[in-house]
Amino acid sequence: MANRYAVILAAGQGTRMKSKLYKVLHPVLGRPMVQHVIEQLNSFKLDKMITIVGHGAEKVSEHIGDNSQMVLQEEQLGTGHAVLQAEDLLKNQDGTTIVVCGDTPLITGETYQALFDHHEQEDAKATVLTAKAPNPAGYGRVIRNDRNEVERIVEHKDAEGSEIQVDEINTGTYCFDNKALFEALHLVSNNNAQGEYYLPDVIGILQSRDAKVSAFHTSDFEETVGINDRVALAQAEKTMKRRINETHMRNGVTLIDPDNTYIDPDVVIEPDVLIHPGSIIKGKTTIRKDAEIGPHTEIDHCVVGEASRIRQSVAKDSHIGDQVQIGPYAHIRPEASIGNEVKVGNFVEVKKSSLGDRSKVPHLSYIGDADVGSHVNIGCGTITVNYDGKNKYLTTIEDDAFVGCNSNLIAPVTVGKGSYVAAGSTITNDVPEDSLSIARARQANKDGYASRIKNQNKY
Incomplete structure (x- = not known):
């Protein structure tokens, strides 16, 4: 198999997004759109991947990390000029180069693979994804001849007569013979209204040299759409959400209402x-079999154990056990860290704490920086x-302890194994094992006092 390379175009600012965030960093289902492109390309073996960055280069590079080599396009002079920035890394290399846009997050790895395979089987110098x-x-129209071969690509503004009626369009994704690509790029002119060097002009240059130009047609137009504004961003989110949800349902997950369920990739x-x-x-959440989630629940980067039930709640960066x-x-x-068979009820907040197996926090409590044993x-x-205003301290509640309602446990403090804390207590010292601790004022009743207050308030 020939060597395979990828060039990702991610240098544009995306002014139509009307955002301080650079276009390719806008998230689709929680992930920057350029990251979707990179991950789909990484689903099969590439010898080299190069991302052309420009506006916001530092931020884009920070998100991409080591997943791709980066090349800076200091001045944005068109898509052809952008690809030419990769010449030092790719020139004189034999093989196939795919050129994709960083704002097309919906194209799947299967489509990229099929485009590569078609291009190489056809022994073409260029292949357009249509x-x-x-x-x-x-969109640019793909005009075919009587033999169904690509004759030319006509930009919308230049299309005339029957060309206007053609509905097969150039998606902006291509495969090229690598050497032929960079030879042709040096012949691209900027003699146009924008004064830019356009990558599609390479197709005409190759055809003028009688080089074979092919087209690979994908039946799914939706996946090829580039994102240029917030409307398209929302449409892409909806498409990817549907795709992910359908995959889970086919794998045996029940979604009561897929249109109102949001699952990251x-x-x-x-x-x-x-x-x-x-x-x-x-995030990287895992939900084990027989669990039940929702309604109206948010889970982010958690493990949820078998047969667990989470309703109208929020969980983040935590481990939740079985049942x-x-x-x-x-x-x-x-x-x-929530153990097995634990109950965490309504209006309970748990932070940086462990709850041992079969412990219960039924309602209206805050458990922060605590180590809670089992059967508590x-x-x-x-x-x-x-x-205390400066530092956080640990509360330890050992196995089989019982803490009564409206108790304050002032950390650092330990409630010993099997002990009881009386309701309404404020505990400032350790409670020994198998003890009862009462820390509240003694009740005093003053007979008739209420009537005296009421009489005073009459005046």
């Missing part, structure tokens, strides 16, 4: 998971008081 557009206005969901509407699942019940309206903050019951309104 599609049938429902509304081809604004890196999420792993095992069969027989049930996801209710309004759920947002992001756990969370919510409604719970908040699992980063670095929480934490009553309503309990707070682990972890912050």
Whole structure:
């Protein structure tokens, strides 16, 4: 197989996005669009990948990292000029170079692979990826001859007569014989209204030399669409969401309402998971079999164990065990570790804490910077008081302890194994194992005092 290279065009600012964020960094399902392009190209073996950066080069390079070599296009003089910036890395190399735009995140690795294969099987010097557009206005038309070969590409503004009616369009993605590409690029002129060097002009130059130019048609126009504004960005998000959701459903996941379920590309969901509407699942999250998520739940970079249930809640950067019940309206903050068969109820917040197997925090509590053992019951309104204004401290609650309602545990403090904390207590010292700790003022009743206050208030 011939050597294969890729050049990604990512130098444009994207003024129609009307944003301080550079166009190719706008996210589609939580991932910059240029990253989608790189990952799809990485789904098969390439000998070299080069990304042409310009506006926001430092930020774009920061996101791309080591996934691609970067070349700076200091002055944006058109797509042909952009590709020419890769010449020092690719000139004199035998093989095939694919040129793609960094704002086309929906093209799949399968389509790129098929384009490569078609180009090499046809022994063409250039191959254009084409599609049938429902509304081809604004696109270059692919004009074929009687033998169904590509005769020329006509830009929309130059199309005349029957050419206007052609609905097969140039998507802006190409495969080239590498040497032929860079030879032709030196012949491209900027004699046009924009004064720029256009990559499609390479096609005409090759045809004038009787080089074979081919076309590979994809039946999915939607995947080839470039993103130039926020409307197209939203459409791309919708398309990718549908694609991802359909994949999960075919793999045995039940989505009650796919149109209102948002799942990032890196999420792993095992069969027989049930996801209710309004759920947002992001990052490198894994959800084990038989779990139930939602409705209206956000999970970001978590592991959710088998048969666990999370309702109307938020969880981030945490590990949740098997057969756990969370919510409604719970908040699992980063670095929480929730054991098996744990209950975290309504309006409970857990942060940087571990909850051992079969422990319960049923409602209205804050558990922060705490190490909670197994079989612990934490009553309503309990707070682990972890912050003194400068530093955070650890609360330890050992196995089988019982903490009564409206208790404050002032860290650093330990509640020993099997101990009880009486409701309404403020605990400032360690509670020994198998003890009862009461830390509240003694109740005093003053008979008739209420009547005296009421009489005083009459005047």
